[in-house]
Amino acid sequence: MSGITKGERLDAKAIVGKTVVGKSGKKLGIVNDLIYEVRTGELVSLTIKQPTSYANTFQFERDEKGFEQIPYSSVISIGDFVVVAEEDII
Numbered sequence: 001m002s003g004i005t006k007g008e009r010l011d012a013k014a015i016v017g018k019t020v021v022g023k024s025g026k027k028l029g030i031v032n033d034l035i036y037e038v039r040t041g042e043l044v045s046l047t048i049k050q051p052t053s054y055a056n057t058f059q060f061e062r063d064e065k066g067f068e069q070i071p072y073s074s075v076i077s078i079g080d081f082v083v084v085a086e087e088d089i090i
Helices: none
Strands: 019-022 027-036 043-049 068-071 075-078 081-084
Touching: 027 068
Parallel strands: 019 081
Antiparallel strands: 019 027, 027 043, 043 068, 075 081
16 A cells, blocks of 8 residues: 555545554554544544553543544654654644
């Protein structure tokens, strides 16, 4: 699969379970779920499970189940990995 960028469509099931890395290449965790705005369908954030020690250096908001949330606006691309811009997470 080639990289997916904003504006392209991808089935949510294809994203869940992918490894999340920063553009620096450091692993943050694994996509647990996607959170979206019900009225518009806009993706708001993704939650991660198995956060790494690198992920713990950020102060993520948490969902009601305690999973860390990464703003979807920080996602750069989705391919073999979900790549996020660390500076947009903060």
